[in-house]
Amino acid sequence: MRKTIGQGLERGVFPGVVACVSVQGEPVFYEAHGAAEVLPNERAMLLDTRFDLAQLTQVVATMPAVLRSVQLGKLSLVDPIVRYLPEFATGIDRYSKAQINAFHLLTHTSGLPTWRPMFLTARGIKAYLRQLADTPLETAPGTRAIQSDLGYLLLGFLLERVWDRPLQDICEKLVFQPLGMTSTSFAGEGLPADLCAATEIGNEWERKSCDQREAASFPWRGNTICGEAHDSNAFYGLDGVGGQAGLFSTAADLNQFAELWVRKGIVRRERFLDTTLVTLATSAHGEASGRSFGFGWELAGEACAIGSTVPSNSFGLSGGTGVSLWCDPLSKTTSVLLTNSIHPETSESRADDLARWREQFHVRAFQG
Template structure:
């Protein structure tokens, strides 16, 4: 299929999401091996008539893409610099992590377990209603009991990537945002990628796509968490209830501040699990680390190949190192669970999604990388995003033949 036909398919896909009010606008970039890039911008940043159209200057809250754009490459570069090993116990670098319940099991948690979401840590906790800062968060995570033994299962965990961010700051003696700028963004030419974008004078001309009005989605998550504590008569329930009742939630539309409450309230906007803002073109520069042999940031090719390979056996969704891995041949269990990259990916494909409506998927067999940025959390979280995302990936990847075929 020629470039114009593929561009039309991408435009139709974005327009379908806009028409269904899943998001007000979006940006898509498709990179194909040996061919020119395709870039599409559709819609506006919001639903008001005076909201700006999406352009190359539009910045998006990447949400969990932070995990693979900041934390993952920094950990791998740390391995190359001899500052840690993927088999290191987490408590080697963060002794406080082993001071809570289940010390012997937590001492078995390795860096690779955090990267593959197989540590046994729970997925999410509303720590932000209790306190803030690295030391308090480290204590809160240490106080959590594991929900399974390390390596036994896969549960996607923000807590694990918070810990990885803490590890990075400890071993480098440098703040996470400064470290990312020095080792990844600046060498890659990523001038529009940052934490805390409102504090960056160089980005004052950029338009930032708005997020949710207030934080009703996480407010409901916090209430559900409290209900779970009540259901099992957890003695911590009263402490959590008092903290939730006293908490002051954000009002008005969130724009330029990270949507994720743990990152915003708890970590001051900078965390290993969320907080990063970027543009479509900057992310295309970043993905050269994973798809090109001559990227300015050099990733050891053996380490890179290891990082994009599935590591968690038959667990679904399958996890690579940091990345989500596709299922071989559209494996039924994976399709039933709903791979965020859709149904047409090869077994070599890898990717990740962000809660705000962002995603990156790359398929070496097709020689293609697809970057999609939307703000499906504006003005409320739209739960139809997952279905649209899978359809979008199917439509676009379905236009690209595997490399070497006609």
């Protein structure tokens, strides 16, 4: 694995990396290499460097907070979410949206599209809910999987409405504190930059994905993003806290979180998640472009993001900032791989390079 990391650094796939691979709860590889930041100043990568988890937020914070809420009787997987968020079904496709429940959102089968640049005009939950109400569904609920950041954005709003508390507080109480994840938190208004791995200079990737007329007048960040949510919907519109993105964590904390899943809901010999919920979360419920999804997790398969040679019952997820987490409950192996591959800039070719390299690393991690 050290050789694979060296090859990634030499090829310029990323400036720096922290990797932690554990078997039966014991780390067998835990190392930091390269730089946490190269521009404007170079800074070494450390084992405890915090990374922007991007879409990993969905399975590390939002999804387990929803499952804990179900377990505590605060929420049902099958009740329509309009019971809690009636304003969601007041616009386009209102009758179909009235059928959407938490199960649909968790499994990416709500019909909501992958992403929309709502941050260009939306500020705060009410404005986002208005835009979500006016966003057309791409499919009928429950018919097909579309990996959707918007679905998890909505789950974050659902949690806040159910608990009447900020999402950060909910996740801290229900997930991070019980699991001992002391270095995990949402970016909020910003974390100390010297603790974090840098991401892009500005939001060039998302800026290019917007309508250029709207993007031209938007006050984009131009600095090196470090300690702030890279995701624009989280940063500009939601003060750095979203159900879809905005979480920061370390390899050690994520290793601890992964142990929960390979031990099927048990933490320090106590049940943290019901067996039924763990089974549901890691079973296939929808397919998108040949990729199968559980509750946020992508499941191993021919078209999975890290290739077809990983263990058949493994599951995991990757985030757009260069981070990934995969688990194999059969061998009780977990593989945490955190890179700052989009620093100082990113491109489709660089993303492809990372995808190929990431597959090599995780395959080697599972092979031992």
